[in-house]
Amino acid sequence: MQSHGPQSQAWNRCMSLIHHCTNMRRLKLTHAIYITHGLHANPYAVSKLISFTALSPSGDLTYASLLFTHAQSLNSFIYNTLIRAYSRSPTPHLALHFFHLMLRDPSLAPDHLTFPFALIACANASRVEQGEQIHSWVVKVGLAHCDRHVQTALLRFYVQCGGLGDARKVFDEIPQRDAVHWNVLVSGYLRCGLAGEALVLFRMMLGCSGVVVDEFCVATGLAACAQSGALKQGMWIHQYVRERDGFGEDVFVGTALVDMYAKCGCIDDAVKVFEEMPKRNVFSWSAMIGAFALHGFAREAFPCLDRMVKEDGIRPDSVVLLGTLTACTHAGLEEEGWFLLENMEALYGVVPKHEHYSCMVDLLCRAGRLDEAFGLIKRMPMRPLASVWGALLSTCRTRSNVELAEIAVEELLRLEHDNGCEEDGAYVQLSNIYLGANRGDDARRIRKLMDERGIKKTPGCSAVEVDGEVSEFVSGDVVHRRQIEISAMLELLSFQMNDLHFREDRTIAIL
Incomplete structure (x- = not known):
């Protein structure tokens, strides 16, 4: 395009329109103007339209795909934009569709902006084999050793797909690791329930020169302490936070400290950290309510609902209300729990979800009100899942209610069969219930059935911290x-x- 003359002025006016688009209606009007001026054939102009429709919160990915289909000339920016948008969408496999279309274009080639989002798409679409192929590709072109965004994407791909061993190999081969690399790997170990290994990595990160530890790393380290019950190490990280400028004011670090102290049994320290936080968000309030719930202080949890609205102007969400219901469960406040479940939509605009019903069923079961719990299960507006039937089954054992136990086991086995899960828990509990009801023949029948099907009881696991070292134990x-x-x-x-x-x-x- 020329920089002067009527044509240039028309170009500038048309291009300025895209910068003022705030919704799809204005975008479509702009698109029509582009067509009347012949700009729909210009790759740069089309890329601007696709960028808004694909990446803007008020955009439309389907419209972006239509723009792509009708484009007369394509460039790397257009492909990368669509791959990026679809990689985080509910249909990540479409990102890989555009990635393969890009590969077929002889004039284009994937670059350092293409590979990270292609790997994200592979992880979100569970396309492990394709992700491994892309890994081989980036190694071949040299990006795996020099581009930090590609390295991070590789780590996240393997972590999300459960390949911790491969993630560790990628990590070990990175010449210069930064805080993001460390944090992704530590978080990966946490996601897999390996809190002890996560803490070892966290300590290694703190000892590395040249790695600038940020708030996200600290929050992840505290989460590892919370998960493994490593109080001394959590207190050490708290002291580390106090000595670092700005960390003590970070809302995510503060929230992680509340959660860590609560899960390590120190509710007073959790409350102290919470009250000293200069800023709090919905996650902070949720952590504090969850802490009260964990320690059975339901009476202290309820005022938090009013405080978070009055003090911080934050409306309770479904997670906060679930924490409050859990507090009711641990404290045996049946009427308060009923009131909250029945009125959460009217009071807070939150429609009860499956987890809220599950919590209420658990509350009724703990109170021995099995018939009411079973009645609530039958009235649930969604299909009851394993957490609901599991709560009922556990109480049937303590209350020796064989009839309801058999119904719960039947539903659990149906769910586990549909999901391809192990059936050991339901069988073992039913066997124990039969024994408690002096029905030894039925108990032996269940055990024999387990032997015939090769079902073995999953061993329990526990962890304890001694002198700053966390040890895990498995039954037997x-x-x-x-x-x-x-x-x-x-x-x-x-x-x-x-x-x-x-x-x-x-x-x-x-x-």
Whole structure:
């Protein structure tokens, strides 16, 4: 385009229109003007239209695809824009469709802007094989060792697809790691329930020179402490936060500290951190309400709903209300729970979801009101999932209600069969319920059925922190490095407990 003359003026006027688009109606009017002036054949003009329709919150991805289809000339920017938009959409596989169309264009080639979003699309669409092929490609062109955005995308792809081993290999091969690389890997270990390994990585990151630890890294480290119950390490990170300028005022770090102290059993410290936070958001209030729920302080949780509106102008969302319902469950406040479930839409504009009904069923079950719980399950506006039937089944065991237990197990087995999950939990609980009801023949029948189907009980797992080191134990574990000492100590404790019971029995007999 020329920089002077009527044609240039028309170009400038048309191009300025796209910058003032705020919705699809104005975009379509602009598109019509482009067509009347012949700009619909210009790749730069089309790219501007596609950029708005694909990336703007008020855009329309379907319209962007139509613009792409009718474009007379395409460039890398247009392809990258659509790949980026679709990679995070509900249909990420379409990003890979445009990626493959780009590969067929002999005049174009994927670049450092293409690969990260193609990898995101592979992760979100669960296309592991395609992601691995793209990994090989970026290694071949040299981007895997020099482009931090491509490196981060590779890490996130493997973490999201469950390939922690591959993610660690990618991480180890990065010549210069930054805080984002570390944080993605630490978060990956956390997502897989490996909090101990996540903490080891976090400490390694703090010891690396040249890595500027940011608020997100600190929040992730605190989450690892919360998940593993590592209080001493969490307190050490808190001290680290106090000594760093600006960290103490970060709302995400503050929220992570509240959550860490609460899950490590220190509710008073959680409250202190929360009250000292200069800024709070809905996640902060949710963490505090969740902390009260965890410790059974339902009476303290309810005022938070009013405080968050009056003090911070924040309306409770479904997560906050779920935390309040959970507090009711732990404290046995049945009427308060009923009131909240029935009025949350009227009071807060939140329609109860499955998790809210599940929580209320659990509350009724804990109170021994099994018939009411079963009635609520039958009235649920959505299909009851495993959490609902599991709550009912657990209470059937303590209340020896065989009839409802059989119904719950039948529904659980149907759900687990549909989802391809293990069936051990339902069978084991039903067997125990039969034993508690003196129906040994039925219990043996269930155990025999488990043996025939090759179903084994999933072993339980626990963790404990000693001198700053977190150790995990699995039921029946014989591979712990201090297993002999632990077994000896357990035998000693068992002997002392038996001896104590013997002395008590003798004392009672004498009296």
